[in-house]
Amino acid sequence: MLDLPWRFVAILFANGVLVGSMYALIALGFVLIYKATDAINFAQGEFVMFAGFLAAGATHEAGFPWWISALLSVAGMIVFAFGLERIVLRPLIGRPVLAVIMATLGLGFVLRGVATMAFGGGTQTIPLPVSNAPVFIGPLILPPIELVGAGVSLAFLGVFGWFFLKSRVGVAMRAVADSQQVAMAMGINVRRYFALAWAMAGVVSALGGVLWGGMLGVDNQLALVGLKVFPVMILGGLDSIVGAVVGGIIVGVVESLSAGFLDPLVGGGTKDFVPYLLMIAVLMVRPEGIFGRRRIERI
Amino acid sequence: MLALNNIEVVYDGVILVLKGVSLNAEKGRITTLLGANGAGKTTTLKAISGLLRTERGDVTKGSVELDGERLDRLPAFDVVKRGVVQVFEGRRVFENLTVEENLVAGAHSQRDRSKVKDGIDRVYASFPVLKERRSQSAGYLSGGEQQMLVIGRALMSDPKVVLLDEPSLGLAPMVIEEIFGVIRRLKDEQNLTVLLVEQNAALALDIADHGYVMENGRIVLEGPAAALRENSDIKEFYLGLNDAGARKSYRETKRYRRRKRWLS
Numbered sequence: 001m002l003d004l005p006w007r008f009v010a011i012l013f014a015n016g017v018l019v020g021s022m023y024a025l026i027a028l029g030f031v032l033i034y035k036a037t038d039a040i041n042f043a044q045g046e047f048v049m050f051a052g053f054l055a056a057g058a059t060h061e062a063g064f065p066w067w068i069s070a071l072l073s074v075a076g077m078i079v080f081a082f083g084l085e086r087i088v089l090r091p092l093i094g095r096p097v098l099a100v101i102m103a104t105l106g107l108g109f110v111l112r113g114v115a116t117m118a119f120g121g122g123t124q125t126i127p128l129p130v131s132n133a134p135v136f137i138g139p140l141i142l143p144p145i146e147l148v149g150a151g152v153s154l155a156f157l158g159v160f161g162w163f164f165l166k167s168r169v170g171v172a173m174r175a176v177a178d179s180q181q182v183a184m185a186m187g188i189n190v191r192r193y194f195a196l197a198w199a200m201a202g203v204v205s206a207l208g209g210v211l212w213g214g215m216l217g218v219d220n221q222l223a224l225v226g227l228k229v230f231p232v233m234i235l236g237g238l239d240s241i242v243g244a245v246v247g248g249i250i251v252g253v254v255e256s257l258s259a260g261f262l263d264p265l266v267g268g269g270t271k272d273f274v275p276y277l278l279m280i281a282v283l284m285v286r287p288e289g290i291f292g293r294r295r296i297e298r299i
Numbered sequence: 300m301l302a303l304n305n306i307e308v309v310y311d312g313v314i315l316v317l318k319g320v321s322l323n324a325e326k327g328r329i330t331t332l333l334g335a336n337g338a339g340k341t342t343t344l345k346a347i348s349g350l351l352r353t354e355r356g357d358v359t360k361g362s363v364e365l366d367g368e369r370l371d372r373l374p375a376f377d378v379v380k381r382g383v384v385q386v387f388e389g390r391r392v393f394e395n396l397t398v399e400e401n402l403v404a405g406a407h408s409q410r411d412r413s414k415v416k417d418g419i420d421r422v423y424a425s426f427p428v429l430k431e432r433r434s435q436s437a438g439y440l441s442g443g444e445q446q447m448l449v450i451g452r453a454l455m456s457d458p459k460v461v462l463l464d465e466p467s468l469g470l471a472p473m474v475i476e477e478i479f480g481v482i483r484r485l486k487d488e489q490n491l492t493v494l495l496v497e498q499n500a501a502l503a504l505d506i507a508d509h510g511y512v513m514e515n516g517r518i519v520l521e522g523p524a525a526a527l528r529e530n531s532d533i534k535e536f537y538l539g540l541n542d543a544g545a546r547k548s549y550r551e552t553k554r555y556r557r558r559k560r561w562l563s
Contacts, residue, residue, distance in 0.1 A: 168403060171396065175404035178393040181353050185387065187379030187408035187456055 007139050012260040013253055014137075018146040020232075020252020025153035026225060027232040027244040028160060029201040035239045036173045036197030039089065039100040043108035044123070044205065045226010046115075051077050051202075052207025052218035053115050056124035066128055074206040081202030085195050093194075111219050121219065128214040149211040154245070156207060161199070161241045173197065177239070228255075231279035235290025246290060251275045261279045300326050301347070301383065301460050306361030306371070308339075308516075309347050310354070316342050318516040319361070319442045328489040329482070331503040331524065333537060334513035340496040341388060343513070344462045346495075348385035349375035354553065357473060365460065382459035388468060388496075390445040394438030398429055398448055401437050405452030414457070422451035425481050443474035450478065454485070460492040467499050480507050500537035504528045512537075 026048055033041045041047075054076045058069035088107065130148050134141045151152050164170040176183045178191045186189050209218075212225055228251060236247025259271040282289065301324040308317035317339050324330040332340050345351045346358050347370065363371040370378050393401050402422055406415040423430035425446040432440060437448055444467055453461055463482070467475045483506055485491045497503035504510055510527045512520035520530070527533050 168407070171400050171403045174396055175393050175402070175407075178395050179391060181350065182391045182393065183404070184353065184375040185348060185350055185379070185385050186405050186452065187384075188404070189374075189376045189378045253507050291395065 008143065008260065009257075011142075011282060012256045014140050014142060015146065016143065016248050016253030016256030017138060018150040018252070019234070019256065020249035021150035021153045021157075021245070021269055022208070022211055022248075023225070023232050023251055024157055024245045025204060027229045027236070028157060028241065029204040029208070030229055030233055031239060031244050032160070032197050032201045032242055033172075033229070035177045037089075037194050039097070040104070040238075041201065042101060042104040043111060043226075044229060045223040046079065046108040046111035047081075047202070047205035048208045049218070049220060049223040050111050050115055051078070051206040052126065052213030052222050053119045053124070054206075055126050055210050055213060056218040057119055059126060060124060066126065069126065070206070070210045073210055074203055076200035077206040077209075078199045079202075081198040081205075082195055085198040089198070090153040090191070090194070098202075108223070108226075112223055116220050121220075123217040123219040124213075125217055126210060126214040128210070130214070145215050149215060152207065152211060156240060157245055160204075164180030164241060167263055169196070193282065209236070228275065234279045234289055235282055237289030240289070240291035243289055243291030249279070254278055259296055300324065301494065301499060302312035302364045302367060303347065304362045304364065305345070306343075306346055306363060307359050308342055308351060308356055309359045312355075312360075316356070316516055317346065320513070320516070320518055321361075322511050322518060322521070323455065324423040324492050324494045325509065326492050327486060327507040329493040329495055329506055331495045331497060331507035331510045332513060333497065333500050333503060333510060333533075338513040339516040340513055341464055342516075344385055344494070344496060346371070347383060347462060349373055349378040350385065376408070379456050382457075383462065384453045384456050384458040384460070385462040386449050386453045386464060386466065390442060390449055392437035392440070392445050392448050392452075394436065396437055398437055398440070399433045400451050402455050403450055405455035408456050414433055415455070418455045418457065421452060425454075425484075426451055428481075443470050443478075444469060446474070447481075452483070458479055458491070460494065463493060463495045465496060465498060467497060467502060475502065481526050482506065504533075504538075508554075 026044060028128045029044050029047065030041060033039055049075045055069045055073040058064045058072045059066060063085045064072065084107070088103055089100065092103060123144070128145065133144070135144050135147060164174065172183070172188050173193050173196070175186065176188060176190050178285050209222070213222060216222060232244060232247040232251045235250055236243025255275055258274040262270040262274070303320055303322050305319045305321050306317055307315065307319055309315055316382045320339070320343055322330070322332070332343060341472050342351070342356070344355070345356070347363050349370065351357060353375070358371045362369055365381055365383060368381065370381060370383065373381070393404060396404065399419065402419050403415065406418055409415050409418070418530070427445055428444055429451060432444060437445065438447060441514055450463070450466065479502065482493060486493060495503055495507060504527055507524040510522065510524045511518050520527070522530070
């Protein structure tokens with residue numbers, strides 16, 4: 001029997017679950033856009049970074065309290081996402097998928113550069129009213145910011161999940177994702193739903209930016225959390241909200257465990273690539289992910 | 300009344316597909332549009348519903364009017380709000396949505412929640428099998444059930460005019476009978492106007508009040524359905540009957556007469 005330090009494992013595990021829930025929130029941004037418009041937004045991480053900069057800027061430059069800064073960041077990201085959809089992405093509707101991928105990829109780099117120019121290269125903070133004293137829950141010791149972050153993330157995932165599954169607008173969005181032409185024939189204004197999906201992704205990014213920015217500090221490295229979202233998406237399935245949560249938690253746990261056990265053996269750095277190994281393995285076995293929709297084929 | 304006045308449709312800016320089509324679909328009547336593959340029947344329907352533009356087509360001349368109101372400049376989703384809905388050929392259900400969600404999506408132009416619920420109940424009353432399958436993914440329904448669903452979904456918008464494209468395609472005769480029975484009942488009870496495109500001319504002329512025949516982007520023949528059924532050209536080329544009304548054997552047809560061209 002392997003003699004594992006169980007308490008250590010439990011702490012790593014709990015940590016992974018919390019951080020994973022916060023990954024899930026960012027992954028939700030991808031899911032929303034992919035579900036509604038069939039486009040993959042490779043600038044999702046930069047969206048989060050940009051939102052973080054907006055919140056940090058509002059706090060430090062204008063001196064707003066944290067919650068006004070957070071609201072400003074949400075509002076700013078809605079406007080930003082709307083504008084982006086209108087100016088850059090709408091002309092690309094109907095073009096090959098590659099065009100959209102390249103456009104969002106390029107946009108990511110532009111955002112990173114512009115943010116550094118506008119807000120400076122230093123790390124800024126978002127002072128969230130969360131104490132730094134660790135919280136003890138049974139045998140676990142957890143940072144409160146992660147508890148808050150995971151709580152907010154799961155709450156929003158729940159709200160968006162309900163919205164997609166039950167509300168009239170959510171059903172229409174899924175109909176658009178299923179077939180744009182048929183949706184149009186049913187009286188659904190497809191373009192309006194594209195814009196709505198981007199705006200919702202903007203809201204999610206803003207929340208992610210405030211939470212992650214509050215935890216890690218805001219600089220252009222914050223965009224890298226966006227990269228973590230790819231294994232989350234592939235694991236969970238590109239178009240499933242439940243999948244985003246499960247995928248996020250799996251990635252969080254894998255990352256946390258590899259940081260705890262593998263890093264000391266090899267001198268660190270494994271947590272940055274182990275989720276990708278998992279992603280590649282999943283792609284080989286089950287390309288549509290755990291909860292991704294399989295194509296329904298008639299035979 | 301739905302009226303097409305001399306419309307011309309051009310795809311990609313250069314390909315002329317409809318060359319001056321005029322037709323009327325009278326209120327509370329079933330009007331059928333017959334013709335061979337590629338004659339322009341589906342294009343005609345898309346010109347009415349505004350969906351041409353999603354395929355780089357455009358109405359370049361003429362007008363489409365519903366009770367005197369122009370439809371041909373409206374985006375597709377506004378045409379639905381005016382009361383004209385198209386049912387695509389090939390049973391295009393939202394595969395990943397459940398049956399009931401398909402119906403909810405079909406009612407998108409309805410603001411009133413209670414009306415949506417009434418609509419769903421009415422569709423289930425017309426097609427009871429859909430009620431049994433209400434929470435199943437529409438992609439897993441049988442062909443007949445999917446056809447019932449797309450028709451039911453179109454009715455959810457509470458339309459005045461339904462454009463039906465090949466509802467009988469690939470379905471068993473029993474299922475076709477059920478679907479056509481419902482269409483006839485909707486016409487009789489709710490005064491629904493139907494423009495029906497069909498390959499199966501016998502079926503179409505049986506249910507329709509009035510008919511048009513298209514060839515090569517033009518209307519070449521029109522008349523009351525009863526008259527078209529008796530027309531000797533229609534009999535020979537669409538219904539497969541000879542002059543005596545008996546089922547014809549193609550072996551007896553002279554080769555050069557098999558394909559009729561009204562315009563030459």
